Amino acid sequence: METTGARRSLTWLLLTWGVTRLLLLLFVFKVYVFPGPDVTSDVSVIYHGWYDVLRTGTFPLDDVTWQYPPAAALAILSPGVLPFLDYASAFFVLACLADLVALSLLVYGGLRPGRRIAGAWVWVLGVPLLGPTVYARYDVMVTAVAVAALLAGARHPRLMGVLVGFAAMLKVWPALLLLGVRRRAAWAWAVGTVAALAAVFAVTMPGAFTFLTFQRERGTEVESLGALVFHVARHHGWDGQVLLNYGSIEFLGPWVNVVSSAALALTGMAFGWLLLWRLVATRFQAHTAADAAFVAVLMFTVTSRVISPQYMVWLVGAAAVCVCFRASRMGVPAVLVLVACFVTVLEFPLYFGDVVTSDPFGITLMVVRNGLLVAATAVAARILWRSTVTRKPVPAGLPDQAARAKKASASS
Numbered sequence: 001m002e003t004t005g006a007r008r009s010l011t012w013l014l015l016t017w018g019v020t021r022l023l024l025l026l027f028v029f030k031v032y033v034f035p036g037p038d039v040t041s042d043v044s045v046i047y048h049g050w051y052d053v054l055r056t057g058t059f060p061l062d063d064v065t066w067q068y069p070p071a072a073a074l075a076i077l078s079p080g081v082l083p084f085l086d087y088a089s090a091f092f093v094l095a096c097l098a099d100l101v102a103l104s105l106l107v108y109g110g111l112r113p114g115r116r117i118a119g120a121w122v123w124v125l126g127v128p129l130l131g132p133t134v135y136a137r138y139d140v141m142v143t144a145v146a147v148a149a150l151l152a153g154a155r156h157p158r159l160m161g162v163l164v165g166f167a168a169m170l171k172v173w174p175a176l177l178l179l180g181v182r183r184r185a186a187w188a189w190a191v192g193t194v195a196a197l198a199a200v201f202a203v204t205m206p207g208a209f210t211f212l213t214f215q216r217e218r219g220t221e222v223e224s225l226g227a228l229v230f231h232v233a234r235h236h237g238w239d240g241q242v243l244l245n246y247g248s249i250e251f252l253g254p255w256v257n258v259v260s261s262a263a264l265a266l267t268g269m270a271f272g273w274l275l276l277w278r279l280v281a282t283r284f285q286a287h288t289a290a291d292a293a294f295v296a297v298l299m300f301t302v303t304s305r306v307i308s309p310q311y312m313v314w315l316v317g318a319a320a321v322c323v324c325f326r327a328s329r330m331g332v333p334a335v336l337v338l339v340a341c342f343v344t345v346l347e348f349p350l351y352f353g354d355v356v357t358s359d360p361f362g363i364t365l366m367v368v369r370n371g372l373l374v375a376a377t378a379v380a381a382r383i384l385w386r387s388t389v390t391r392k393p394v395p396a397g398l399p400d401q402a403a404r405a406k407k408a409s410a411s412s
Contacts, residue, residue, distance in 0.1 A: 010107070013120055017103055020128035021096055027132035028092045036349025039133045044088040046247075047138075050076050051087060059207035065247035070201035070208040071169035075138040095135040099127060102144040102317065109151040110324050114286065119324030122334055123147075126316035129341035130309060133349065137310040142167055143317035146174045150321040153177075153289050157186040165193025173297060173314060179274060180292025182284055219250040219260055221306040222355055223347065225370045226259040227251060231358040242356055248306055249356055263305045270299035273381070281388040287325035288388060294318040294330055295384045298337075298377040307370070309348045312341050315376075329383050336376035343369040 027034045046065060053060045054073050060066040079090030106120040127134050134140055149163035160181070167174035168190070178187055201208040220226050222242060230238060230251045240253020250256075274296055281288075297318050301311050319334035347355050347365040354362030 009117055013107070013117065013124055017100075017124045020124065021099060024128060024132055024135050025092065025096060028135045029089070034132050034349065036352055039131070039136045039349050040088060040092075043091050043136050047076055047091065048087045051079070054205075055080075058205055059210060061207040061210055067211045067247065069169045069172060069211065070205065071166065071197055072138070072171065073201075073205070075141050075170060078141075091138075092135050095138070095140050098141040098144040099135075102140075102147045102320075105144075105147050105151055106320055106324060109321075114326055115324050116326050119320040119322070122320040122323050122338065123316060126320070126338050126341050127313065129338060129345060130312055130316075131345040131349065133309045133345075134313055137313075139171065139310040139313050142170045142174065143313050145170065146177060146314070147317045147321055149174065149177055150290050150293060150318070151324070153181060153186065154286050157181070157183040158189045161186040161189025161191075162193050165190040166197070169194055169197045173300065176296040176300065177289070177293040179278065179296045180281075180284070180289040219245055219252060219305065220256055220263070221248045221250050221308070223309070223366065223369075224263070224305055224307045225302055225374070226263045226305065228363070228366060228370065229259055230256070231355075231363045231366065234358045242358075248308065260305050263303055266303040267300060270303050274299065277385060277389065283388045285327060285387075287322065287328040288384075290318070290321045290325065291328055291330055291380075291384050291387070294322050294333070295377070295380045298333070298373065298380055302370070302373050302377050307373075309344050312337070312344050315373075316341065329387060330380060333376040333380035333383070336372050336379065340369050340372040340376065343372065 023032075026032050028040055030040070050060055050063070050066065053063075054077055059070070059073065078094055079085070079087050082090035082093060085093065103120060103123055106123050107117065109115055110117040110120050127140070145163055145167040149160050149167060152163060153160040160177075164174055164177050164186070167177075175190075178190060181187065198208070220230070222231075230240060230253075233255075234240075238254065240251055240256060242249060243252055244250075245252060251259075274292075277292075294315075297314050301307060301315060304311075315337045319330065319337050322328045322330035323334050343365060347362065347369055351362060351365060353359075355366060356362070
């Protein structure tokens, strides 16, 4: 009966993945037009432009929208492995393949002892909730590597270290996956991988680290938590502007620097909390590394000056790995992230015009989406703390039993 039920669940899982991903492909290939702004232009225009520059052996030195670590060049260049397709089409196919790789890893991991297939369901449902944007950004590729790293961590710390190091050089956030890892081998191999890749890119391609300057100068993006201040302020006389700046739609004007600095301060406080947790945590189980990674990614996403829609796929991937473990209690924050994904596709691209103009409906969407992320962060952090730091109550009668055993030992 259990085998039959598992096969039936797996069949429905794969069928759901196939149907939802077919819809995503139909949207990005524009067989059907998804409402709102064209989300595929980043691939057909920006990524393709970077591709032409990267093929010459240098990074886009004068393009402030290039804000990624050097290994991101591999993701941008990857459509070249499918020369029989145009650039955009090849990218969409590879994004779908990365999605399938993540699913396969979650299914394989979920079928192991002490695991469950529910994590794969989180991935299958969460990705399409973000709409076609998820296939029109390279974040799904990075997340697939991050999922592989987290699932490998318990049994293969060296492999985890290599995967984390590689993923961090694709996009910095996967470095957070090491937060709850105790084995030094994982840390050592991650650092070694980063150092090796950094050296290779620094020697072979000019401008490998110009992204650090461009990233530092970003402002407050209209979808971020701090942007809510200006969305409301525009209805009370604030005379700033909303413009395309450093590759995203940002608020520019009075007090923006203050809010951006406050966001950085919140990020620093989040880091402080995570550091404190790491110092005082005493109970580490098989799922603790995944839980800690989920909390860390939530914290740094919520406090960021920019919360682009594609960032949500990071959270879906981390949540999916957590839910793979039967002992993990991250189910509630995982559900909150899934609901936030649905609200995200409403605010971008469906009603992005309302968000940019600070229309009451647009503000409502941002309050709900960011509120869900804040709630998920608070709940997940509380679960992590209670499961690893807070002392468990001693069952009644246990001290007396221990005392009797000690006394008997002494008398003998």
